[in-house]
Amino acid sequence: MTETPLTGRARADRTPHTLAEWQAVGGYEAVARALKLPPAEVLDRVDQANLNGRGGAGFPAAKKWKFMPEPGKSPGDGPSYLVVNGDEMEPGAFKDRFLLEALPHQLVEGAIITAHATHATVAYVLIRDEYRTAIANVKRAIAEAEAAGLLGRDILGTGVSLTMKVKPSAGRYIVGEETALIESLEGKRAVPRKRPPFPAQSGLFGRPTTVNNVETISLVPHILDQGPQWFRALSRTEEGGTKLYAVSGRVHKPGLIEAPMGTTARELIERSGGVSGNGRLRCFQPGGGASGFLEEAELDIPLDFGHCARAGSMFGTGTMIVLDQTACPIGVLARHQRFYARESCGWCTPCRDGLPWVARILDALEEGTAKPSDLDVLRMTAAEAGPRGRTFCDLMGGAMSPLATALARFGDLFDAHLDGGCPIRRGIL
């Protein structure tokens, strides 16, 4: 279990534990321990553990938490909030679904400890509408914890209080962007906010708010249970802990793998039964739809936030999409861009109008109706609207990363598409 602290207690069929069953395997011991410590001490341990947020950006969790003001130190009245982001929708990502469905009490524990460290007294768990089993399981876990005095007022007689609620969402990928998520919780269209102010200054209902991913929160109890040194030692790199990797696409046994942070793509693909299709790797995206393409030469880099960024990609959600030689990266890109175009909130013109344009060109390339000048449009868009480009949030910038890397790595393949459509589908390449 210590090698897979996050998923080690899960059951194969994903049946969640009742509270009693969870406590029988050590559940809520971390809560009891953490609530006896001052918030700063809890934060310090997570800081020492080098826990990076698992939602995509990889921002250090403790650093985010440090921006949360102490009670009475923020202007105005009202509570501080913790928001758990369970709006998993990134192409290729299916890890949070597992944690929500199979290990809801672990999430509740993590939320209690995180809320304590960040002075939050109300926690929301936003879960996407399609994850109905997850919604039901987390709701049940919260009700059980409430009934046992593990949530609510004066938890375990420590004076710490936390109200926790599940809020089901209703579609739209952009809800997963943290400021859009806050807008959504307030009952508005999920359009991202300008930053600053950051959520820790002015978040949900204008109050200090921390937004963390499901996997990040689920790791927190283990840091309190076993200590920051142990947590760091789980990893092969500077970034602490294990990672719930996912592998999908052209592999024989797609699935989730909890492994040390810094595990290589080669190992993950091997553990997923190897490359399917013709058995020979063409390329892979290490962290979901918005991560840049990598190839054979990068199979042995340790997959974490730092190493993926240095390799010109992004670790993102750590959910890998694998392509063999008979799979076309331009086809994969076309599906991704259609998705991002559909999910744009529509606020910024480059995203609202640019993504459908990109998607149409990719479709035309597949069909064999694209012109050479279309490739110039793709190059221009990738260059002008890439990360930290000209839009309010990172949706378009993220969408441009796989496009930019595909143009750089597979230029010949783009050209080959100009002559009658996808050459891989037609069996020419």
Add this chain to the structure above:
Amino acid sequence: MSLPDDLRTAILDAMDGFGGARPAMLESLRLIQQAEGWVSDDRLSQAAEVLGVSAAELENLATFYSMIFRRPVGETVILLCDGASCWLNGGDAVRDRLMERLGIGFGQTTADGKYTLINCACLGGCDKAPAAALGRDRRLVGPLDAAGVDALLEGRE
């Protein structure tokens, strides 16, 4: 038809639980949809009245969030993933078979009112690609192929 009492109560509870009318708006639409499959004009107006917001404000949310249905849907809603991982594993064949068997495209409902087909990515089922989510509990099914689609529609999984 007036708003059933249980829905009115559920909306009022959502207002209590989520901090007022505005944060309960989306939940109100979800509650109506859960009970009736979709959100009709009448229900939208009635919910707005209970919430104390304008119907236009509620419509503003209903038209943004893609899983709020403002048209009637079939008894079984089929969400078919059109993401890359599903495509890499034969998603096009599943899509084609579903459309052929049902005689409808994405966003449409069969004439007998049994099925609505919607494309949706990513369903978080890439380990079961090509995947779909069906019915009220959005049960995840996969990996699908053409024969699997036939089995699913004929109730012999």
